[in-house]
Amino acid sequence: MVQPAVPELVEVDLHESIEARTESLLTLRQLGPPDLVHLVKVQPKGTHKEIGTYHHVTGIDASSSASLAAYINTLTYSIGENQIWFGRPQSWKIQSGTYCCYNAFSRVDMRVDVNFPGSVDAYAIDERNDRRVATEALWLETYLCSVLRAFTYAEDNVQTRIVGCRRFNPIVSTEAEHRFLDAAERLFAKGWQLGSDPEVQVPNLVSNHLTTGILKYIHTTGRYTSGVNLFEKLRTKFPEVASLLARVLIDADEEVKAVQLLYETIKILPLDHSLLNVQADFCQSKGRSDLALECAKRAVNSAPSEFTTWAKLAEIYIALEQYEMALLTLNSCPMFTYQERDFPRMPQPVKMHLPILQDSVIDESLDEYDVKPDPLPAASLKGTFAKAYSLLTEIVAQVGWDTLLKCRSNVFVMEEEYRHEKNASNATNASTTALRGNSVDGDRTPEDGEKEKTNGEKEKPSVEDTVTNGVAGLSLSAPTDEVTVIEKPGQSGEAAPTEVENEDGDPDEKNYTQFQNKRLCERWLDNLFMVLYEDLRVYTIWRGEIQKQKMKNLPVEKSASDWEIHGELAERLHHSEEAIEAYRNCLNIRFSSKAFRGLLAAQEKAKDVRGALNSIIRLTAWNYRWYSEFSPSLLNSVRRLIAEEGAIKFRNVVQSTNLPQAALDLTYHYSELCVAFRSSGSEM
Structure with a gap:
């Protein structure tokens, strides 16, 4: 090796x-x-x-x-x-x-x-x-932490x-896997001490870095039987582990066992939000979002301070095309300040020796390391803000920007409405009036989903934190020198105010009849609308330029970095074909690992085996160039290709490429791992 x-x-x-x-x-x-x-x-x-x-x-x-x-x-x-x-x-x-x-x-x-x-x-x-x-x-604790870090980094x-x-790769054999899972079993009860993903408010027995690492290992390698055995043993001590076991059973195509397990456990733990979320995911995967909705509502009631439960409920409302309810639910999500991973903080070195492994040399892949950062604020979103933004883009992809603004104005208090109500009655507190309407589940208000910060909980961001931590570098003043069809949203959505004229038809006298049934839009959500507006504005300009150049039969003059940024932009807005086009244009100019990763996802979805393997080989060589022999995502891609096409076809297609043999040998490392783990289709 x-x-x-x-x-x-x-x-x-x-x-x-x-x-x-x-x-x-x-x-x-x-x-x-x-x-x-x-x-x-x-x-x-x-x-x-x-x-x-x-x-x-x-x-x-x-x-x-x-x-x-x-x-x-x-x-x-x-x-x-x-x-x-x-x-x-x-x-x-x-x-x-x-x-x-x-x-x-x-x-x-x-x-x-x-x-x-x-x-x-x-x-x-x-x-x-x-x-x-x-x-x-x-040493036992240190070993387990080192394995989890290997997958995280x-x-x-x-x-x-x-x-x-x-x-x-910390686990290259079944013997190493046994040692890892044995350590995980012995230290499972202490897993909450490691912290959790940024979307989780308080780490617990089933939501922490240890369980995340175990599930990631199982998903990467396809070792479902090993995962089932581990969680079955743990479930005898900790019944709530059933939610983890059910997820693994579903991934292993053992859905009947998973449903039986969920049915039995929910009777013991009726308020376990992790179990309810698994039920909601399963129902949604079967096209029964109506059934998933009830599970998600119960999960919100069981864990109102957790972001994941509210986000799942909003996702289901989007699937049911109840976009106004989705916005109300999103507005109720408790948001957390993003905590960066523990990166090393070293003094500036006097010089750096970064040698090149000759086996990893593939033409143009040597120099691409420092890439141009994406200037759009959406690219810097992290944690709960990134997830909330993805839900907003789902809505706009389904109904368009104008309809999204209309839904927004139907459920949130507009600036003009707020000003009118405040002037009309000094005795009425607009904030409390706006929050007295019907809530998501009939008897709750958004603030019910936010508990005071307690010991061990992630810190809730202030308004300033929302801008600095969630929407880094956001400027709320959008440029106006370029004409686009995207209408800039006003504060709290004044683009489509809900208003009616008075009986005399005087347009200056407006009655805001729905004011008391509306909510105040959270500042962070207002900011995300501005971020979405900026993404759509740039995307519209970009597509307009391309169409003009195509009509004139002229090439589109853009740098590789620009194409890379446009590819990510199109991907964020769910325009997959435009994203692929941008990534290909980028790769026509120079090597880009980011573009190849975006292209690989599309090639796997389209069952383009030769194209996917070409991307995998180049990404593997690029990883070795930058001192990495292990990528969970590439191992997972190779495993799934071998499961679908077989190990023999995999090797034949790899060998038939015109790339250097040394680079092909690096890629065989992943197929050898599949053989060692006896993955599906790996029999030679």
């Missing part, structure tokens, strides 16, 4: 990366940053001056000090004698190395110091910089965020 090259970031002051990591321990809140590997090197035939270099890594076996010391030992062969160092062959001797791996359960940094030749010292550093003994219990969209990070 070809190993990725070893990047090295050179320190200004010796050991400054270790010191920076120690200082950051107090600020870590979730799974922790990738592992840090620090080396002290000298040139035997040079000045003997010591230099410090470091890189990050994920996926290394962290079950003992011996396995981490073994990784440092392998580096003596990779970056020892005859290393190409900044373009020149040089010989280096590694004097010592330190491996740092964060334990998010006990909130300590496990460290292994290796001196050459021979000595190994293992210990733990806590948040107060105190040294502790590295016990077996701490392996996704392609994170790769450009951490410079000099090697990524390995």
Whole structure:
């Protein structure tokens, strides 16, 4: 198996990366940053001056000090004698190395110091910089955290965020899988201590980073039987695990067992919102959104402070084409300030050695790493704001912008209405009047879905937080110098006010008859309408330009970065054909991993095996170029292709491409994993 090259970031002051990591321990809140590997090197035939270099890594076996010391030992062969160092062959001797791996359960940094030749010292550093003994219990926790981090930090969209990070697959055999699931079972009750995804208000037994990692592993590898066995054992101790087991059974095409399980468990735990959400998902997948609606309403009543329950209810209302109810439900969602992952905060290195693995060289794929950022505010949405925005785009894709604004004005108080009512009666409080109408489930108001912040809950954003954390860089003043068919929404939706003239027909005297049945639109939702407006405005201009150029038989002059941004824009707005067109135009100019990922999703949907494999091969080579041998999304794509086409056809199609053999061999690594896990269709 070809190993990725070893990047090295050179320190200004010796050991400054270790010191920076120690200082950051107090600020870590979730799974922790990738592992840090620090080396002290000298040139035997040079000045003997010591230099410090470091890189990050994920996926290394962290079950003992011996396995981490073994990784440092392998580096003596990779970056020892005859290393190409900044373009020149040089010989280096590694004097010592330190491996740092964060334990998010006990909130300590496990460290292994290796001196050459021979000595190994293992210990733990806590948040107060105190040294502790590295016990077996701490190593078990550290191992499980390292596996979860490997899956969290392996996704392609994170790769450009951490410079000099090697990524390995932590589970490459059924023996490694057994060890991972055994550790997960032993520590399952402590999983809530790891935190949760940003859409979850309070981590609990079934909604945390541990359960997310287990489900992601099962989904990636298709090892459903192993997942069922794990959750069956856990369900005997924790009945609420039935929601996780049901999800795995449904994915494994064991729907009858899943339904029976849900039926039996809901009688024991009638207010478990996770179970109710699984029921709603299943009913929706069968085209019975009417049945899903009742489950979703009960889930909201069971967990009114959770974003996921309200978002699922809004999604079902959209499926039922009840768009006004969807907007009301969306407006009631409790929104949380997004918490970034625990990324490493290192001092600026004096220089960076980023070598190229020659096996990964495919023509144009070498230079594409720093890409032009998407200037549109929607691209920076994260967490609950990103999910809420996707629901808004679903509505506008189904009914259009004008109808969306009309629905908005029908359910929310307009600025003009608010001003009129306030002037009409100083004794009436417009805020409370607007909130007394019928709520989503008949007896609730939006504020019922928001509980006061308690210990352990995610912080709710203020108005300022909504702009800075949810809609980064948003400017509410949209340009007016370009003529488009998209009408800019006013504050709280004054584009289509609900108003009637008085009996005398005087247009200056307006009666807002529906005012008391309306709600006040939350500021964050108002902001999302402006974000959506900006997306639609730019998309309309872009498509207009393309149509004009096509009518004149002229090429559309745009850079690869522009096409990449337009592809993402079209994808956000659910214009899949236009997104594919933009991505292809981008790739005609230069390599783009982002464009290839967007294209791969479309190729898989269209059953374009040859096109999908071409994208997979290039993305795999690009990953190796940037020191990653492991991508869960690519492994999942390969697994599903092999399940549909068979391993023999997969290899034949890969071999028939005109790409370098070394790049093809890198791709075979994923098919070999499928064989090792005995995935469907992998029999040779």
